[in-house]
Amino acid sequence: xxxxASLLRYLFAMTLAGVMGCTLGALGASAGTTTNPxxxxxxxxxxxxxxTLPWYGVFDHLDYQVNGTEVILSGQVTSEHATTKDDAGKFxxxxxxxxxxxxxxxxxxxxxxxxxxxxxEFRAVxxxxxxxxxxxxxxxxxxxxxxxxxxxxxxxxxxxMDKNIAGIVANTVPGVFSVENNLQIG
Numbered sequence: 001x002x003x004x005a006s007l008l009r010y011l012f013a014m015t016l017a018g019v020m021g022c023t024l025g026a027l028g029a030s031a032g033t034t035t036n037p038x039x040x041x042x043x044x045x046x047x048x049x050x051x052t053l054p055w056y057g058v059f060d061h062l063d064y065q066v067n068g069t070e071v072i073l074s075g076q077v078t079s080e081h082a083t084t085k086d087d088a089g090k091f092x093x094x095x096x097x098x099x100x101x102x103x104x105x106x107x108x109x110x111x112x113x114x115x116x117x118x119x120x121e122f123r124a125v126x127x128x129x130x131x132x133x134x135x136x137x138x139x140x141x142x143x144x145x146x147x148x149x150x151x152x153x154x155x156x157x158x159x160x161m162d163k164n165i166a167g168i169v170a171n172t173v174p175g176v177f178s179v180e181n182n183l184q185i186g
Contacts, residue, residue: 042066042097049091051139055081058135059118061143061154062088062105069099075154076145078118079110113175114146120173121151128169130162142166142183149177156186 040048043066050062055077062075062084071092077084089103108114121144126135134142134157145152151170157163167181 042069042071042095045095046071046092046098049095050088053084053087053091055084055087056139057081058122058140058143059145060084061145061152064092069097070102071095071098071100072102072104074104076106076108076147078108082107108145108147111148113149117146117149117151117173117175118144121146121170121176124169124173125153125166128165130165131169134162144170149175150180151176151178152180152182154182156184158185160185 043064046064046066050056050064050073053062056062060075060077060081062073062077064074065072073088073092085103085105085107088105089101092098093101125142125144126132131142134140134155140155142153142155142157145154151173153166153170157166163181163183163185166183167179170176170179170181
């Protein structure tokens with residue numbers, strides 16, 4: 001019985017050592033492969049702050065340029081969203097690492113004619129079968145800027161055909177003096 005008990009203790013010890021070795025090896029392997037959270041660049045942080053502004057919409061367009069620790073804001077907002085200009089400057093200035101903000105965002109003048117054109121452009125562009133998908137999401141990918149009867153399409157579309165269709169459709173709205181298609185493909 002002594003040999004049998006010794007053999008069982010030996011097998012138990014070896015099994016336990018094997019299990020412990022696998023467990024410790026797995027823990028060591030997982031400890032070595034932990035992932036660090038993604039570090040956002042200053043540009044990523046500025047983009048996030050602008051995209052989450054409460055009144056930023058389809059009839060507004062915001063752009064930015066990062067020069068070291070200085071951020072230059074540009075674009076246009078409707079007079080109904082004039083606070084967006086101040087909010088953009090304030091929120092971007094609060095990002096750690098930003099030392100200076102140059103706020104060149106233009107507040108568009110109030111105009112009943114421009115408001116009518118905005119609504120007509122929205123219906124014309126986004127009711128087209130190929131372009132309706134660009135209204136999905138909290139912030140549309142295509143922005144319609146109207147100033148004194150002149151229309152500018154800003155933002156990003158998936159391909160050249162969508163860019164061309166948007167420009168053609170935008171030109172069909174009555175009362176528009178010109179359409180500038182600044183859509184980017186991306």
